[in-house]
Amino acid sequence: MTERILVLGGDGYLGWPTAMHLSGRGARVGVVDNMSKRAWERELGVEPLIAIASLTERIAAWKEVSGASIELFEGDLTEADFVHATLESFRPDTIIHYGEQPSAPYSMIDVHHAAFTQSNNVVGNLNVIFAMRDLVPDSHLVKLGTMGEYGTPDIDIEEGYLKVDHNGRSHTFLYPKTPGSMYHLSKVHDSHNIHFACRVWGLRATDLNQGVVYGIETEQTALDPRLATSFHYDEVFGTALNRFCVQAVAGEPITVYGKGGQTRGYLNIRDTLACVALAVDNPAGRGEMRVFNQFTETFTVLELAQRVRDAAAHLGIAANVIHADNPRFEAEEHYYNPKHSGLVELGLQPHLLSQELIDTMLQRIVEHRARIRPESLVMNVRWTPKLRSGAAAGL
Amino acid sequence: MTERILVLGGDGYLGWPTAMHLSGRGARVGVVDNMSKRAWERELGVEPLIAIASLTERIAAWKEVSGASIELFEGDLTEADFVHATLESFRPDTIIHYGEQPSAPYSMIDVHHAAFTQSNNVVGNLNVIFAMRDLVPDSHLVKLGTMGEYGTPDIDIEEGYLKVDHNGRSHTFLYPKTPGSMYHLSKVHDSHNIHFACRVWGLRATDLNQGVVYGIETEQTALDPRLATSFHYDEVFGTALNRFCVQAVAGEPITVYGKGGQTRGYLNIRDTLACVALAVDNPAGRGEMRVFNQFTETFTVLELAQRVRDAAAHLGIAANVIHADNPRFEAEEHYYNPKHSGLVELGLQPHLLSQELIDTMLQRIVEHRARIRPESLVMNVRWTPKLRSGAAAGL
Numbered sequence: 173m174t175e176r177i178l179v180l181g182g183d184g185y186l187g188w189p190t191a192m193h194l195s196g197r198g199a200r201v202g203v204v205d206n207m208s209k210r211a212w213e214r215e216l217g218v219e220p221l222i223a224i225a226s227l228t229e230r231i232a233a234w235k236e237v238s239g240a241s242i243e244l245f246e247g248d249l250t251e252a253d254f255v256h257a258t259l260e261s262f263r264p265d266t267i268i269h270y271g272e273q274p275s276a277p278y279s280m281i282d283v284h285h286a287a288f289t290q291s292n293n294v295v296g297n298l299n300v301i302f303a304m305r306d307l308v309p310d311s312h313l314v315k316l317g318t319m320g321e322y323g324t325p326d327i328d329i330e331e332g333y334l335k336v337d338h339n340g341r342s343h344t345f346l347y348p349k350t351p352g353s354m355y356h357l358s359k360v361h362d363s364h365n366i367h368f369a370c371r372v373w374g375l376r377a378t379d380l381n382q383g384v385v386y387g388i389e390t391e392q393t394a395l396d397p398r399l400a401t402s403f404h405y406d407e408v409f410g411t412a413l414n415r416f417c418v419q420a421v422a423g424e425p426i427t428v429y430g431k432g433g434q435t436r437g438y439l440n441i442r443d444t445l446a447c448v449a450l451a452v453d454n455p456a457g458r459g460e461m462r463v464f465n466q467f468t469e470t471f472t473v474l475e476l477a478q479r480v481r482d483a484a485a486h487l488g489i490a491a492n493v494i495h496a497d498n499p500r501f502e503a504e505e506h507y508y509n510p511k512h513s514g515l516v517e518l519g520l521q522p523h524l525l526s527q528e529l530i531d532t533m534l535q536r537i538v539e540h541r542a543r544i545r546p547e548s549l550v551m552n553v554r555w556t557p558k559l560r561s562g563a564a565a566g567l
Numbered sequence: 568m569t570e571r572i573l574v575l576g577g578d579g580y581l582g583w584p585t586a587m588h589l590s591g592r593g594a595r596v597g598v599v600d601n602m603s604k605r606a607w608e609r610e611l612g613v614e615p616l617i618a619i620a621s622l623t624e625r626i627a628a629w630k631e632v633s634g635a636s637i638e639l640f641e642g643d644l645t646e647a648d649f650v651h652a653t654l655e656s657f658r659p660d661t662i663i664h665y666g667e668q669p670s671a672p673y674s675m676i677d678v679h680h681a682a683f684t685q686s687n688n689v690v691g692n693l694n695v696i697f698a699m700r701d702l703v704p705d706s707h708l709v710k711l712g713t714m715g716e717y718g719t720p721d722i723d724i725e726e727g728y729l730k731v732d733h734n735g736r737s738h739t740f741l742y743p744k745t746p747g748s749m750y751h752l753s754k755v756h757d758s759h760n761i762h763f764a765c766r767v768w769g770l771r772a773t774d775l776n777q778g779v780v781y782g783i784e785t786e787q788t789a790l791d792p793r794l795a796t797s798f799h800y801d802e803v804f805g806t807a808l809n810r811f812c813v814q815a816v817a818g819e820p821i822t823v824y825g826k827g828g829q830t831r832g833y834l835n836i837r838d839t840l841a842c843v844a845l846a847v848d849n850p851a852g853r854g855e856m857r858v859f860n861q862f863t864e865t866f867t868v869l870e871l872a873q874r875v876r877d878a879a880a881h882l883g884i885a886a887n888v889i890h891a892d893n894p895r896f897e898a899e900e901h902y903y904n905p906k907h908s909g910l911v912e913l914g915l916q917p918h919l920l921s922q923e924l925i926d927t928m929l930q931r932i933v934e935h936r937a938r939i940r941p942e943s944l945v946m947n948v949r950w951t952p953k954l955r956s957g958a959a960a961g962l
Contacts, residue, residue: 282697295682302677305951341723348741350733352763501767557700
């Protein structure tokens with residue numbers, strides 16, 4: 173029987189390419205979205221670099237190009253009845269959950285955006301795990317989290333769990349998290365809730381602590397302009413490498429926050445699809461919350477900026493790297509040794525960051541340079557309205 | 568200048584006695600409540616053992632008895648504008664936060680109650696910490712959490728933090744939590760959010776991981792019948808010892824869940840007031856989230872039931888202890904060694920559980936026995952609708 177995969181957040185930067193990738197492999201794919209990302213774009217006055225067709229149009233184009241159908245369930249994950257009805261109708265074998273407010277700066281705008289982010293993400297995820305429990309208890313939840321949940325502790329970051337020896341006894345805990353924004357906190361809350369669902373209800377889940385994703389194209393988005401994914405470069409929704417490439421093409425300085433020593437895990441958007449597919453093909457056991465740290469390389473922010481500057485120079489574009497005031501609250505120099513062997517053991521073959529790849533991204537951005545809105549590159553969301561004397565007790 | 572203390576959830580079992588206790592010590596006290604506990608009682612068809620006056624009437628009675636005024640702010644903590652206006656008007660030196668949905672069984676009724684509990688508790692707490700940041704950044708948050716956040720790990724439970732040595736390096740983490748219900752999870756989420764507010768904004772907070780509270784009377788509630796606190800004995804809002812005492816008086820069996828080897832920390836309601844007052848008098852530093860494990864003794868559930876049975880016999884009441892199916896998902900035999908020295912070091916002098924104390928509780932319950940509704944002693948909320956084969960991977 174054809175496997176059924178439901179992609180929550182199927183209109184997003186990663187959700188839409190994932191849906192096509194799995195549909196292209198022969199799965200029966202459904203997508204769930206309430207188009208809220210497009211509403212947040214309008215709220216903030218930003219838009220993706222490439223004009224994006226409506227989800228209905230994208231699905232029709234995919235059918236035209238591939239011959240495969242993707243089913244659309246339009247609705248809000250925070251409505252329990254909608255989630256229940258969707259799972260009852262589609263009866264997925266696997267649920268891939270990207271359907272959350274995905275931006276740390278968005279969550280830090282003010283109290284309303286913080287509370288919205290946490291209640292939206294936490295309640296949506298609760299509705300999913302309860303509906304799984306009641307309707308499809310054997311299905312597998314593949315949940316997108318983030319490496320930012322861990323923060324930057326002074327010891328090695330393991331994949332999800334930490335065995336602690338203490339006063340002559342030992343216990344294995346969920347790896348303790350020290351997240352850096354209201355958004356990252358929402359993902360930590362989700363992980364605790366999912367862990368409960370696995371322990372108590374016997375659900376199966378894979379929690380993917382994903383690094384920062386870069387890239388503009390996948391095998392499927394390249395097939396037709398109407399299949400493009402929503403590539404963001406603005407301060408709120410754009411991620412580091414993507415934003416730096418657009419800054420270079422726009423003739424703006426590449427802005428590194430603070431010293432730029434912040435080290436993070438990164439991965440190519442094609443590897444996101446490969447990792448998610450590996451998790452789908454190798455489901456967690458009943459009662460297991462499996463955790464993978466999903467990234468392929470680590471870089472400092474400054475290294476990344478310099479790589480973009482050098483690749484841009486190779487294409488005849490002169491770009492400067494500048495150090496801007498850090499809007500976030502984070503250590504700018506720190507120990508960082510996160511493990512990430514789980515997905516490699518399942519067979520992941522990474523696409524590492526190369527000058528050729530950055531060249532290709534820059535060329536693709538040049539094609540769309542007329543749409544770049546430089547004002548959205550710096551939007552001044554601040555983690556703290558003004559620094560308080562007692563802050564910075566520790567990260 | 569008179570210290571100003573705002574008690575969130577000031578209509579509750581602990582909030583109201585706390586407000587009177589601190590008002591009686593000379594503080595200017597404000598209480599915030601939206602009377603939602605009374606709405607949940609109506610929803611479930613349960614009521615406190617002693618008929619409770621309205622909060623307005625309680626405040627008037629307190630004025631009559633003590634001469635002191637308590638200010639009432641009626642509203643919902645999940646409304647950011649209400650919280651902001653309240654802090655702007657009252658400008659508290661200390662905020663004592665009891666204002667959350669406090670019942671584990673209530674949170675496990677179904678998806679709607681789970682999502683409500685988490686969004687209500689998490690969003691209310693977010694509104695409080697943002698308003699503190701923006702209006703009274705030097706004020707001290709005293710937040711009620713629960714020992715149930717920790718679960719029952721196989722190592723000692725420290726007070727809030729755990730130093731981990733790993734691969735030759737070391738780091739001190741927030742103690743990792745393995746909570747046992749959607750309610751307990753909401754408190755873990757709160758703790759992570761407050762930790763962020765202390766680290767990033769420099770707020771000061773004390774997170775009180777409280778054990779199970781028992782008792783019916785405090786120095787102030789005893790002054791006048793209109794000052795009584797809302798003592799619950801039903802399955803959803805009643806806590807272990809309180810419920811057992813009512814079962815004995817009602818001639819019902821004392822129901823121990825499962826084997827009864829579940830060990831928990833307990834404390835007298837008078838010690839709750841003493842602990843909170845100690846935290847108020849000794850505020851955390853700027854940027855510090857201080858954690859206390861707030862209980863005075865540990866007992867197994869079976870021990871507690873046997874003590875109630877023996878005290879009842881002493882009063883001529885014959886009661887049986889029976890083992891009922893455990894509606895919860897929890898280890899019924901486990902290691903348990905939680906530290907609790909922080910409050911003792913600040914000067915706490917515990918009221919330990921004695922036969923005299925149980926006698927006094929039983930006598931007080933006998934006075935109100937006509938109001939006992941035996942049907943609310945067992946309400947059949949289940950942690951899992953039916954046990955799944957893969958469950959119980961670990962607690």
